[in-house]
Amino acid sequence: MALKISRILHAGYVFECNDMQIAFDPIFENPFSRNCHAFPDVKFNYPEIKKLHFEAVFISHYHDDHCSLESLDLLDRKTPIYLYCLFQELFDYIKELGFIHVYALEINHSIQVGPFAVTPWRALDADVDSLFQIKVAGLNVLNVVDSWIDYETLDQLVQQGPWDLVMWPFQTMREIEVLTPSRTALMNIELPTEWIDQIKILTPRFLIASSCQFIQESWSWYNQALFPISYKKFKAEIEKAMPTSKVLRLNPSASLVLDKHSIYPAEPLSWVLPVGDQDVDYNFNKNLQPPSTAEISRHFTALTLQQSERVFEYCQSGLIEKYKTLESPSEGYFAKPRLWRLSVFDHNGLATHFFYQLSGGNIELALNPQGPLAWLTEVPAAKLFGALESGEALTSMYIRVNDQKFADEIEKVIQHVDVLEDPLIRCLFDGSFGTYQLAQLKKIKDRESLALAFNVTR
Numbered sequence: 001m002a003l004k005i006s007r008i009l010h011a012g013y014v015f016e017c018n019d020m021q022i023a024f025d026p027i028f029e030n031p032f033s034r035n036c037h038a039f040p041d042v043k044f045n046y047p048e049i050k051k052l053h054f055e056a057v058f059i060s061h062y063h064d065d066h067c068s069l070e071s072l073d074l075l076d077r078k079t080p081i082y083l084y085c086l087f088q089e090l091f092d093y094i095k096e097l098g099f100i101h102v103y104a105l106e107i108n109h110s111i112q113v114g115p116f117a118v119t120p121w122r123a124l125d126a127d128v129d130s131l132f133q134i135k136v137a138g139l140n141v142l143n144v145v146d147s148w149i150d151y152e153t154l155d156q157l158v159q160q161g162p163w164d165l166v167m168w169p170f171q172t173m174r175e176i177e178v179l180t181p182s183r184t185a186l187m188n189i190e191l192p193t194e195w196i197d198q199i200k201i202l203t204p205r206f207l208i209a210s211s212c213q214f215i216q217e218s219w220s221w222y223n224q225a226l227f228p229i230s231y232k233k234f235k236a237e238i239e240k241a242m243p244t245s246k247v248l249r250l251n252p253s254a255s256l257v258l259d260k261h262s263i264y265p266a267e268p269l270s271w272v273l274p275v276g277d278q279d280v281d282y283n284f285n286k287n288l289q290p291p292s293t294a295e296i297s298r299h300f301t302a303l304t305l306q307q308s309e310r311v312f313e314y315c316q317s318g319l320i321e322k323y324k325t326l327e328s329p330s331e332g333y334f335a336k337p338r339l340w341r342l343s344v345f346d347h348n349g350l351a352t353h354f355f356y357q358l359s360g361g362n363i364e365l366a367l368n369p370q371g372p373l374a375w376l377t378e379v380p381a382a383k384l385f386g387a388l389e390s391g392e393a394l395t396s397m398y399i400r401v402n403d404q405k406f407a408d409e410i411e412k413v414i415q416h417v418d419v420l421e422d423p424l425i426r427c428l429f430d431g432s433f434g435t436y437q438l439a440q441l442k443k444i445k446d447r448e449s450l451a452l453a454f455n456v457t458r
Helices: 088-096 151-160 193-202 231-241 293-297 305-325 381-389 408-414 423-429 435-457
Strands: 003-007 013-017 020-024 042-044 056-059 081-083 102-104 111-113 116-122 130-136 139-143 165-169 206-210 246-248 255-258 263-266 272-274 338-345 351-359 362-365 373-380
Touching: 003 139, 013 130, 020 116, 056 111, 056 116, 081 088, 088 102, 088 435, 116 151, 130 151, 151 193, 165 193, 193 231, 206 231, 231 246, 293 338, 293 373, 305 338, 305 351, 305 362, 305 381, 305 423, 338 381, 338 423, 373 381, 373 408, 373 423
Parallel strands: 020 056, 056 081, 081 102, 139 165, 165 206, 206 246, 338 373
Antiparallel strands: 003 013, 003 255, 013 020, 042 272, 111 116, 116 130, 130 139, 255 263, 338 351, 351 362
């Protein structure tokens, strides 16, 4: 017996053995997660996807680039869905889509599906991630998805070896650094040393450079700033450190067959359609000068009057109400009185400025700002609206924080403050869960209601 492994997109895979298929983190959208564009580029044959039969679907965690209701909506509702998530809401959302068999994955508890034994293992961020061990046909595969592994779990995984194949998340992501580009030091682009150490300990026969098969919009400066490691560099560094292991690249739709002796190409997925050059690579530019928020905002379409009023109302009152519900900082930068400016840029690149006086858990609009500016946040209006209404993620909002030099007494302190203490980021994301999937669910339900109404009136 042998195992066929096919890449869908990003962290999505199909495993096939004995004419049975299971899927991991399936995404059938491009772009996905709002502005993640497949890299290399692909299209999907949706009528064919709707005919697929998976014995089960396994989802490693709740992030929307791994768990998308729009993608799940294409599947047969009898398909068992196994999800690692600590929040009941997401299970409820999937059930509301109509799926009958929705199960919570338990760490170290194996699930038997036909010839497959799938075991989730604890990731470094146990509140979010999991990784998968798949045993089938006498083979042992580790799918790390895009998590990090702590050394306690690594010790357990060593005991589970030897490993025929490890699917390793080859790309780091600088999602925090791009929020404050003018304050981020230049860096040498190297693989994290713990990656090489851990892969050496696991000593797989084969290794697939996994996850992170996407870029942002074609005009986005993020495409040269978010992803510092190329496929070429990853392969060269790993094979130099481990001459006995072979690093493989698996593009969307591509398939490999693994047995106890070898690994070789196989028939690709017919419903994932490659577009253009597939052997593209990441090009990181550590000296890149990012465009201004005004320039970025001009790439987005104008909000309607109603949408603009929604954004303005939030900045005038909704944000203030939300901030007052957050845990009050008893110490740190915002425990003291600070003047904060939020600048919201429209599709013409014109900014509307909102000033707030903050002190601990207190916040109020500053109609006549007094004192030195102590914090600055910039955001395109279209992206702020997306966060309020569609579950836009932080990594796609093009928020810019403290992109200027402050007064000397402020500069001495602010350089040591965590950018995630930004008041807008906290108001939008602290305590929030599943906003993207909830927005998807509403959209799907509205679409179904419209279709039903159309059929009734015909």
